[in-house]
Amino acid sequence: MDEFEAATGRFLAWFKVAGGNFRDDLLEIRDLRSQDAGRGIVAIKDVPLETTLFTIPRDAIINVQTSELPNKLPEVFDVSIDDDYEESEPLESWGSLILVMLYEFLQGEASRWKPYIDVLPQSFDTPLFWSVNELKELEGTCLTIEKIGKIESDDMLRSRIVSVVLKNPAIFYPEGASQLNEDELLALAHRMGSTIMSYAFDLENEDEHSDEEEEGWVEDREGKTLLGMVPMADILNANADFNAHVNHGVSLEVTTLRDTLPAGSEIFNYYGPLPSSELLRRYGYVTPEHHRYDVAEIPWSVVRSALGNELCVSDDVLTEIEAQLDEDELEDYFIIERDSGEPSSEGRLSQPALLREVSAELEEQFKTLLIAFKKSKPELIPEKRKRDEIYSAVVARALTTKLAQYPSSVEEDETLLKRDGLPKRHRMAVEVRLGEKRLLQEALALVRGGGDHVEHEGERAGKKAKR
Numbered sequence: 001m002d003e004f005e006a007a008t009g010r011f012l013a014w015f016k017v018a019g020g021n022f023r024d025d026l027l028e029i030r031d032l033r034s035q036d037a038g039r040g041i042v043a044i045k046d047v048p049l050e051t052t053l054f055t056i057p058r059d060a061i062i063n064v065q066t067s068e069l070p071n072k073l074p075e076v077f078d079v080s081i082d083d084d085y086e087e088s089e090p091l092e093s094w095g096s097l098i099l100v101m102l103y104e105f106l107q108g109e110a111s112r113w114k115p116y117i118d119v120l121p122q123s124f125d126t127p128l129f130w131s132v133n134e135l136k137e138l139e140g141t142c143l144t145i146e147k148i149g150k151i152e153s154d155d156m157l158r159s160r161i162v163s164v165v166l167k168n169p170a171i172f173y174p175e176g177a178s179q180l181n182e183d184e185l186l187a188l189a190h191r192m193g194s195t196i197m198s199y200a201f202d203l204e205n206e207d208e209h210s211d212e213e214e215e216g217w218v219e220d221r222e223g224k225t226l227l228g229m230v231p232m233a234d235i236l237n238a239n240a241d242f243n244a245h246v247n248h249g250v251s252l253e254v255t256t257l258r259d260t261l262p263a264g265s266e267i268f269n270y271y272g273p274l275p276s277s278e279l280l281r282r283y284g285y286v287t288p289e290h291h292r293y294d295v296a297e298i299p300w301s302v303v304r305s306a307l308g309n310e311l312c313v314s315d316d317v318l319t320e321i322e323a324q325l326d327e328d329e330l331e332d333y334f335i336i337e338r339d340s341g342e343p344s345s346e347g348r349l350s351q352p353a354l355l356r357e358v359s360a361e362l363e364e365q366f367k368t369l370l371i372a373f374k375k376s377k378p379e380l381i382p383e384k385r386k387r388d389e390i391y392s393a394v395v396a397r398a399l400t401t402k403l404a405q406y407p408s409s410v411e412e413d414e415t416l417l418k419r420d421g422l423p424k425r426h427r428m429a430v431e432v433r434l435g436e437k438r439l440l441q442e443a444l445a446l447v448r449g450g451g452d453h454v455e456h457e458g459e460r461a462g463k464k465a466k467r
């Protein structure tokens, strides 16, 4: 047995002692590293509908209510009571949990969660950890350097998290333990932050939960909800096509959603209708099933210059017309996305994802601009039917320009994906940019064809395969 398997065994034994119930007559924690999926939970027998697969007592969760740290450092967790921290905002749920996780990690054997912490990841494939060359592969996509936010998170972690550990070594380190320097603490804080990003759950109160809500996936990372690390529930991998969910009651319960779950099936949780770019940013992986939720962004600047070309007017004229509009009403970016519907109550993807329009918001902004144009330069704007043609022509031009802004073509990406041995991060970047480009191509087909919708290519392929 290798160390990975041994750590899994220690974790499972610990989980049971901590009061967790795990149906090991039906399930096992499996090593899925050969599929690049870490650990996962797999059915070893057919599982009937609504079986409770495992339960997690609330006091086995790591958060500000169960860790001793907030009692030891009340001035950090409740800023109203200490002058030193008077200037700072209270730590939001995110920052508080990073500090708690750092504390529990640094406690080593003294932490009651040690066997659980040992099965949490030590490295990540989220773009926050990518090299400059790896990040280049994401050029042109929604996953910009700003969105990845490395500099911003470095600053936040240094000022709000690392500084607290440096000021309070007697609290964070057990007696005699060697201490980390600032850079080592920053790296550890990133590791804990990224663990929380991809593993933590928003915890509902026992009494506020509803069976029908989308439970178990994290919706709001910025807010003030109680975040917690939930052992075992976070061994579940996830997909857009899922088969289990987490109920937040007196304890947390994971149940199946399907009539039967055949032996050999992996149990999948649901992280929500995330586009590949967001799945990669938060969780460091992509799956074919998430492509239906892909999005692409069209900058207004691209539409605007396409309009200039279409009407043969200069940038100065466009600026003059735009100045007549309320600046706050002008959006800088427009999102293109399909109508993907909701997954069924069994977690299945039950309807095709359709692109019904390019962007209603873009169309509205465009029309507002044309109205302003008509007032100042009526000679340039023809009657209504022709205006619709201008809109389609401009959007087609803008989509073509946006497609050309990616450093590689669709065909080049498709060839790359067929290549054996393409490194994982490179492959994921290609999946993200190809997903965006396919959506942009669908949008182009929609405006050129004047049809009412375009079906997502993956759906067509899926349907063909089923026949």
Ligand SMILES: C[S@@+](CC[C@H](N)C(=O)[O-])C[C@H]1O[C@@H](n2cnc3c(N)ncnc32)[C@H](O)[C@@H]1O
Pocket (backbone or CB within 6 Å): 036, 037, 038, 039, 040, 119, 120, 121, 198, 199, 233, 234, 235, 236, 237, 238, 239, 282, 283, 284, 285, 287
């Ligand atoms: C909550 S953890 C799930 C357990 C994790 N596999 C482990 O070994 O600890 C979430 C992480 O698991 C991985 N993951 C989740 N679902 C996956 C999937 N369908 N395919 C590949 N990796 C997945 C990603 O690395 C993600 O950040």
